[in-house]
Amino acid sequence: MPSPSSPARAGFFAGQVAIVTGSESGIGRETARALCAAGAAVVLNGRNAERLEQTRLTLAAAGYAVASCVADVTDYAACELLIGTAIQHFGRLDVLVTNASISQRAYFADMQPEVFARVLDSNVYGSVYPLKAALPHLIRSRGSVTFISSISALNGMPSGSAYCAGKAAVANLAHTLRLELAETGLHFGVVHIGFTQNDPDKRVLDAAGQPVPIAHRPPRWQKSQAEVAAVIVHHIQKRKRRTVISFLGRIIVLVHNTLPRLGDWVVLTTIRRMRRFYE
Template identity: 80%
Template structure:
């Protein structure tokens, strides 16, 4: 996911110089399930996106990395290239449609096709709705909704050709809402419904549309979210025992893609939220309201 700190303007994409055939020769040896596949992972300069991209590379895919911070993105690209992975990179803000077109063009120019899209990039928040400036709410919502819609719209013709796979990264907080996360929860819930709609509209294309609702995950130390006024602040407290590692989450995302699943809910907590929200919604609300009063540091 993207860092919420101020970002430099978009610059031109940086693609691997090799043509499609030569690029595939860089794939690691073996018979991984993604050999011969080309993936774009948004927000992959760091965090879960980076580890998902790494896991795809390790299992044979060629991957286009994406982010908004050129230096961090380039370092990730260099690390992957040093490991022998077939990789290209593109600096792009995924809430800008023209930038998303360039992101997809990078994949086609470098590797000749596109088989997998993982829309991971987004901004989160740590602010109550009543305190939020309207423009901050919109920024968070745009990053989650248009940051999913625009890359997909640009990639759709190429994914149709390959009967490819699309995975939207959502959150367990979208399943039943979470205090201090109104815009984030709304955006993540929106992309889940978008995936369902697209499965119906585009069933004839053979494209896989799936959603992964991730739970609490270990974050990079510099990870920031937006305050009510739009300032970058540290993420709210999360008990370490509740957190999965980024590599664990990435492995589960790859399993979801490989099985072309419609929905994957990560963590015991996420599965419990689904159960309670479905069958005992009033109990679920009581639990959230109680923890809001007694564990304020969990939300603030």
């Protein structure tokens, strides 16, 4: 049995087809790579056609079965096209990983309403629409759905109101769908990722909706994208309900459930210290 920090056993997903949204770069790309290495055929997705094609070519050159679809997952018609790409190329669908999302670096009081809506839509409808379009195929295969959430959904984080709300929403959605569709055999899981190394050009939205660099995070707090991808694939393989990545994330769960006021104090104290250090 592979550990959560190691790739899924090679061949475990042989004969299965997966879609990973937001897989042109970052965690999504590495999750797609790990699923390919474990035997799956994978449909890649993103909005940047050039970057998406480069990722497809890289994985294809490694001998993996991959296809790609440029699609904005907050557009339902585009999601229908994405699911259609999987069926057209590979004839079935077994795994859906909803990874695509937009993050933010802005306080609620400063955010323009349309920016809040954009971040929230990317995290909520960016999961709802692909799943809605894929649902008949996933029920047919008794497949697996994994929503990529965040440890920030477990305990709110300053400067991340819309992102935290969206990530918490998909965690609750997974629970609801698990109950509604219990008789189908379909797996619904949530992975709460922690601080992860990002691509150098990773950007988030500021209060006015402009792309800005992600806030600095101490390297010792971060996992590599490959490490996170390995945990995600292990989660899918074991059909787990919830996986919280990182020791920090597990501490947040413990404190939030038992001593919520202490949890808030720790978050605020940490944020204030980091702000004083880097400003």
